[in-house]
Each structure stands twice: as C-alpha cells, then as structure tokens.
Amino acid sequence: MNATGFGTREILASLALLVLFLAAWEWGPALIGIPTFIVPPASMVWEEALFMLSAEGLVYHSVITAVTVLIGFVLGSLLGMLIGYLLGVSPTAEVVLSPYVLALQIAPKVAFAPLFVLWFGYTIYPKVLVAVLIVFFPVMVNVLTAVRTVDPDLVNLARSFSAKRWHIFTKIEFRAAMPPLFSGLRIGATLAVIGVVVGELVGGNTGLGFLLALGEGSGNTAMVFVTIIMLTVIGILAYVSVILLERRVLHYLHVDRG
Amino acid sequence: MAEHAARIDYRAVTKRFTRKGRRQRGAAEEIVAVTDVNFAVGNGEVVALIGPSGCGKSTLLNMGSGLYQPSAGEVYVDGERVDSPNSHVAFMLQKDLLLPWRSIRANVEFGLEIRGWPRKDRRDRALDLLDKCHLSHFAEHYPHQLSGGMRQRAALARTLAVDPSVLLMDEPFSALDAQTKMILQQDLAETVSGQGKTAVLITHDLIESIALSDRILVMSQRPGRIIREIPVDLPDRENPMARRQHRRVGEYVAELMALLDVGGHVADEVI
Numbered sequence: 309m310n311a312t313g314f315g316t317r318e319i320l321a322s323l324a325l326l327v328l329f330l331a332a333w334e335w336g337p338a339l340i341g342i343p344t345f346i347v348p349p350a351s352m353v354w355e356e357a358l359f360m361l362s363a364e365g366l367v368y369h370s371v372i373t374a375v376t377v378l379i380g381f382v383l384g385s386l387l388g389m390l391i392g393y394l395l396g397v398s399p400t401a402e403v404v405l406s407p408y409v410l411a412l413q414i415a416p417k418v419a420f421a422p423l424f425v426l427w428f429g430y431t432i433y434p435k436v437l438v439a440v441l442i443v444f445f446p447v448m449v450n451v452l453t454a455v456r457t458v459d460p461d462l463v464n465l466a467r468s469f470s471a472k473r474w475h476i477f478t479k480i481e482f483r484a485a486m487p488p489l490f491s492g493l494r495i496g497a498t499l500a501v502i503g504v505v506v507g508e509l510v511g512g513n514t515g516l517g518f519l520l521a522l523g524e525g526s527g528n529t530a531m532v533f534v535t536i537i538m539l540t541v542i543g544i545l546a547y548v549s550v551i552l553l554e555r556r557v558l559h560y561l562h563v564d565r566g
Numbered sequence: 567m568a569e570h571a572a573r574i575d576y577r578a579v580t581k582r583f584t585r586k587g588r589r590q591r592g593a594a595e596e597i598v599a600v601t602d603v604n605f606a607v608g609n610g611e612v613v614a615l616i617g618p619s620g621c622g623k624s625t626l627l628n629m630g631s632g633l634y635q636p637s638a639g640e641v642y643v644d645g646e647r648v649d650s651p652n653s654h655v656a657f658m659l660q661k662d663l664l665l666p667w668r669s670i671r672a673n674v675e676f677g678l679e680i681r682g683w684p685r686k687d688r689r690d691r692a693l694d695l696l697d698k699c700h701l702s703h704f705a706e707h708y709p710h711q712l713s714g715g716m717r718q719r720a721a722l723a724r725t726l727a728v729d730p731s732v733l734l735m736d737e738p739f740s741a742l743d744a745q746t747k748m749i750l751q752q753d754l755a756e757t758v759s760g761q762g763k764t765a766v767l768i769t770h771d772l773i774e775s776i777a778l779s780d781r782i783l784v785m786s787q788r789p790g791r792i793i794r795e796i797p798v799d800l801p802d803r804e805n806p807m808a809r810r811q812h813r814r815v816g817e818y819v820a821e822l823m824a825l826l827d828v829g830g831h832v833a834d835e836v837i
C-alpha cells in the first residue's frame with residue numbers, strides 16, 4: 309500500500325527517537341524543575357507499573373477493559389452496519405429518521421454515561437452502552453453513504469441480468485460499502501476505548517477507568533501514567549486488529565508493486 | 567429465426583423525461599430525448615448508431631435492454647415486447663463495470679450467477695470465454711491488476727457469457743488508447759461474425775462505425791430522430807483492420823461529417 313518501506317535506516321531512526329524520548333522524560337522534568345508528582349520520570353512510572361502488576365491487579369483491570377472494548381466495538385459495529393444498510397437501501401426510512409439520527413450524532417455520547425449508570429448501576433452495561441453508541445455513528449454514516457453512492461451503472465448492469473432487489477443488495481451494495489465500512493471501523497476502534505473508559509470513570513470498581521479514578525483520588529500521578537499507557541496499548545491493539553481484518557477483506561484493493 | 571424476422575425492432579419509439587423544475591413546485595420540465603424512432607436489426611447484423619451528444623443514443627439502448635420504458639411505441643426483441651430486463655439482450659458500456667472485489671473469472675460469471683446457473687457450469691463457461699478473449703492467464707487476477715484494454719475485454723466476456731441474441735454496446739472502446747482500441751475492435755468483429763451475433767453499437771468514432779458495421783444510423787440533435795441510414799457497402803466486416811484501409815472509407819467519413827453538420831452545429835464535438 310504505502311511507498312514508505314521500513315528499511316534498516318528507518319527502524320534505527322525510530323529507535324533512536326524512542327531512546328531520546330525516554331531520556332527526555334527521565335531527566336527533562338527535573339532539569340526544568342517540574343516536581344515528580346506532576347510528571348513522574350520514566351523509571352518511577354516503570355516501578356509503579358511493576359507494583360500495580362503485583363498488588364493492584366493491573367492485568368485483571370486491563371483485561372476487563374479490553375473485553376468490554378471488544379464487546380462494545382463489535383455490538384456498535386454490527387448495529388451501525390445494520391442501520392446503515394437499512395437506511396441505505398430504503399430512502400423513505402432515511403428521510404423519516406435522518407433528523408433524529410443527526411440529533412443523536414451531534415449529542416455528546418459520553419454525556420450519556422451517568423444516565424446509563426443511573427439505569428443499570430455499577431455493571432458492565434453502562435460502559436458497553438456508551439461504547440456501542442459512540443462506535444455506532446461513524447460505522448452507520450459510512451455504510452449509509454457508501455450504499456447511497458454505489459455507481460448506478462453497476463446497479464443497471466445487475467438489473468440488465470434480471471437481478472432481484474436482493475441480488476443487488478448482496479452482490480453489489482453490500483460489497484461496495486466495505487471500504488468505507490472499514491474506515492468507519494478504524495475510527496470506531498479508537499472511539500470504543502474512550503467510551504469504555506468514560507463508563508468506568510463514571511461508575512464502577514473495575515477496569516482501567518476505575519484505576520484512573522483511583523490514581524487521581526490518591527494523588528498517584530505515576531499510576532495515572534501507567535493506566536494511560538495501558539489504555540493506549542488497548543487502543544493500538546484494537547486498531548491493528550481492524551487493519552489486519554481490513555487487509556484480508558479488502559485484499560483486492562492492495563496493489564502489489566513488485 | 568425466419569430470415570426477415572428482426573432480432574431487435576424499435577417501433578415508433580418516443581422517450582420523454584420529466585425533470586422536476588427548480589424552485590417552482592409542480593413546474594416539471596419535459597425533455598423529449600428521442601422521438602418516433604423506427605429501425606430493426608436483422609439476425610447477425612451489426613448496426614452503428616451515431617449522432618450528436620445528448621441526442622438520445624444511450625436512451626435508445628436502455629430501452630432495448632428493458633431498463634427504461636418508452637413513453638410511446640414499443641421495442642421488440644426476438645419478437646417479444648421488451649417491458650423489463652430479459653435474457654435476450656446484454657449490454658456493454660464505456661465503463662467496464664467490473665466488480666473490484668471479484669476475480670476476473672467471477673466477474674465473467676456475474677450474469678450467469680444472477681440467472682441461477684450452477685457453480686460448476688458457470689465456472690466452465692467463464693473459463694471458456696476467457697480463453698476465447700485471450701485472458702485465461704488472468705482468470706484469477708483482480709480487475710485492478712489488468713490494463714484498461716484487458717478489463718474491457720473481460721467486460722466483453724461477461725456480456726457474451728449470458729449468450730444474448732443482441733449485444734447492445736454504448737461507446738465500448740471510447741476510453742481506450744488508439745492501438746488497444748483497434749485490437750479490441752478486431753476481437754469484437756471476429757467474435758461477432760464468428761458467433762453470428764446481432765449488435766447495436768453506439769459510437770462517436772466515425773471510422774469505428776464504418777469499420778465495424780453493416781449499416782450506420784445517423785441521428786439528429788435532441789429530440790433525436792434517425793435522419794439517415796447508410797449501408798456500409800464494404801468488404802471485410804469481420805476484419806476491421808483491413809476495412810479501415812479501404813479506399814472508400816474516406817467517402818463514408820465525408821458523408822457522415824456532412825450529415826452531422828446538418829443535424830446541428832456539433833460536428834466538431836462529435837469528431
């Protein structure tokens with residue numbers, strides 16, 4: 309896909325940059341007089357991470373968050389696809405529903421988190437729901453637009469072979485919407501993490517969001533740093549999984565330049 | 567098929583489109599795309615349709631394939647009135663319309679698949695056609711891996727796969743470079759002659775119309791009518807490369823140019 313190959317030089321440059329960054333993090337703040345409770349040096353964060361692994365159940369909370377992200381992401385994507393395709397093939401439904409969809413899209417989804425906690429208590433449901441809601445929109449909008457913009461000549465080609473409406477959907481519209489669907493899923497994968505963390509911050513005693521709140525409450529900056537890093541790792545995993553799946557499904561778009 | 571029976575027959579066909587008027591509600595603007603078009607194409611005949619841009623050539627083709635209904639008049643294919651897409655006709659456009667997610671073979675199978683052919687049969691037929699179109703090495707390639715000419719050839723294979731009695735072609739080669747175009751014209755002419763196919767070919771390329779057809783129908787500007795029918799009285803219809811070089815081609819070109827001028831002031835655009 310991209311022309312920027314990873315040669316040895318590029319890898320070395322990247323590694324050098326990492327070392328530079330870690331060094332700046334370790335000694336930089338002290339040099340300009342920033343206290344460690346504002347920016348704890350890298351070594352302190354590392355020690356905190358080891359401590360959290362043994363005493364605070366870092367793995368346990370990370371797994372909880374990761375699984376919730378996965379559930380929220382899958383459900384949100386499926387719902388987004390379902391509604392996106394439905395609205396895509398039914399212009400009437402789209403006209404009727406679009407004002408409400410737009411309103412929901414503009415509403416800040418994370419603001420629903422307290423509401424869901426009120427409704428469902430300190431369970432997994434509020435955070436899954438926030439993630440579902442937040443993932444739903446980019447997926448739905450991308451699928452809807454893609455179905456709408458399918459080349460009418462392609463549809464006519466199928467019709468000229470006496471295709472039924474169902475054929476046009478399964479053989480053309482469904483497949484044609486795949487590339488935009490995956491752009492939506494990429495966005496959704498990162499948003500899902502946000503949704504879950506907000507859900508956990510608002511209420512609950514499990515997950516990385518809970519550790520964030522705990523770190524904040526006890527003034528443990530290093531703990532907050534560790535949690536942010538873990539959340540980033542989960543986000544990256546989610547994103548990379550989508551990319552890998554995309555490579556398989558959209559293999560026909562990848563031009564092999566030999 | 568009786569000798570005189572037409573494969574495709576346009577009888578007093580008129581097509582009007584209503585475009586919703588801008589701003590003023592209810593004030594729909596009516597466009598007459600073609601009016602009172604009569605022509606028939608006999609078995610194994612190739613007819614070229616030329617005329618200024620917007621004169622309704624594509625509209626005629628769409629009525630032949632059953633995608634549009636005439637506002638007045640009828641189109642018959644193999645003696646049956648066309649009121650919806652049917653298995654007698656297949657069309658091919660300037661765009662190859664290959665589905666990017668399907669291999670070339672699966673693309674050629676597309677029409678057969680919709681028509682419910684069993685997997686094995688359609689596969690055999692697709693491979694057979696790809697072989698005839700010199701594409702067998704590319705059966706499992708994807709469209710993006712092929713050149714424009716090869717893609718258009720695959721589109722031709724897909725059109726032929728459903729074994730239509732009439733091929734409707736709307737500027738099929740106009741997006742190709744000059745050499746590729748000649749090669750594909752040659753392939754098409756050989757295939758059409760070899761299989762005795764009937765075809766209607768829309769083109770803006772006057773030489774192409776002369777090189778490939780038995781008859782040229784010239785249309786006026788919108789509302790499109792057929793203003794002249796020119797039989798191409800040249801040998802080698804199955805060999806356009808040879809026909810192109812015939813000394814009388816120039817006469818036909820001159821005649822067409824004159825006619826298109828009469829049809830409007832668009833000869834420059836058309837040529």
Ligand SMILES: Nc1ncnc2c1ncn2[C@@H]1O[C@H](COP(=O)(O)OP(=O)(O)OP(=O)(O)O)[C@@H](O)[C@H]1O
Binds near residue numbers: 583585598619623625
């Ligand atoms: N679906 C449609 N709705 C409204 N108007 C249409 C429609 N299809 C065609 N027209 C109009 O009918 C006229 C004839 O169009 P058509 O595409 O048949 O012309 P054409 O001869 O194929 O032109 P070109 O040589 O540029 O391809 C044009 O004015 C066009 O705007």
Ligand SMILES: [Mg+2]
Binds near residue numbers: 623624625736
């Ligand atoms: Mg046209």
